[in-house]
Amino acid sequence: MKKLTFIIIAILMLDFTSAYGWGAKGHDVVAAIAEQNLTPKAKRKISKLLDGKSIVYYSSWMDNIQNSPYWEYGYNKTKTWHYANVDKGLTYETMTKNPDGDVVKGLEMLTREMMDNYDDLTDSMRVDYLKMIVHMVGDLHCPMHAGRLSDRGGNRTKVVWFREETNIHSVWDSKMIESARKWSYTEWCDNLDRKSRKYRKEISKGSYEDWFDDTVEDAARIYEYVESSGEIVPVLSYQFVYDFSPLLEEQLLNAGYRLAYVLNTIFK
Numbered sequence: 001m002k003k004l005t006f007i008i009i010a011i012l013m014l015d016f017t018s019a020y021g022w023g024a025k026g027h028d029v030v031a032a033i034a035e036q037n038l039t040p041k042a043k044r045k046i047s048k049l050l051d052g053k054s055i056v057y058y059s060s061w062m063d064n065i066q067n068s069p070y071w072e073y074g075y076n077k078t079k080t081w082h083y084a085n086v087d088k089g090l091t092y093e094t095m096t097k098n099p100d101g102d103v104v105k106g107l108e109m110l111t112r113e114m115m116d117n118y119d120d121l122t123d124s125m126r127v128d129y130l131k132m133i134v135h136m137v138g139d140l141h142c143p144m145h146a147g148r149l150s151d152r153g154g155n156r157t158k159v160v161w162f163r164e165e166t167n168i169h170s171v172w173d174s175k176m177i178e179s180a181r182k183w184s185y186t187e188w189c190d191n192l193d194r195k196s197r198k199y200r201k202e203i204s205k206g207s208y209e210d211w212f213d214d215t216v217e218d219a220a221r222i223y224e225y226v227e228s229s230g231e232i233v234p235v236l237s238y239q240f241v242y243d244f245s246p247l248l249e250e251q252l253l254n255a256g257y258r259l260a261y262v263l264n265t266i267f268k
């Protein structure tokens, strides 16, 4: 019985970790970059919806709400909307879709509702959808949220991070950002958000699916790196931080610019 309880707890924990995205700091960085790139009009409308609070304030709301007891609001239906697990060699188009939904499908639906059905939504729905879009565009750019289905988005790919036993999903959710710099979210934002208007425009082209497929390719690079070590449990430390910091920065920045683009388009 004890063993069974242990197994059940272990399975529950796996589910729990796989649903998390960037840790709170990553989501704050993405939202802060987006906020700096909002049009005055979008800023005004969002501020009104959020009762004066910022999108940074709510950037991790969706991670917290999925485990809340308020099931009557249907938040439990969003548990799978943080990721899409894609096996090796596949893309969003060719992967087996989760019938409960995924990050791409969720974003497409929420954005469509905010663009085409805004007048029919209640205020609380508008607020919820906005908070979800803010969070999910972040998750869409988190490499292990496009990890393989076979290892549950990297949750089952064990690694040693410096001296700590963990998995590659957890490394990308929060450990990388903490090891790369000792910056606050505002310092991350100020140091990354320095690209030209041309770059911002270029990076905002394409669809959610295109952006997700880019993340799938990033995940493939990470798997390749980890597998090339030849160790059963690869040890990752300074070299990994050095090699993948540019990817971390690129994903946070692009997520921020693309989120700004999405919100500026919704709140025209």
Ligand SMILES: [Zn+2]
Pocket: 019, 020, 021, 022, 062, 063, 082, 135, 139
């Ligand atoms: Zn998430």
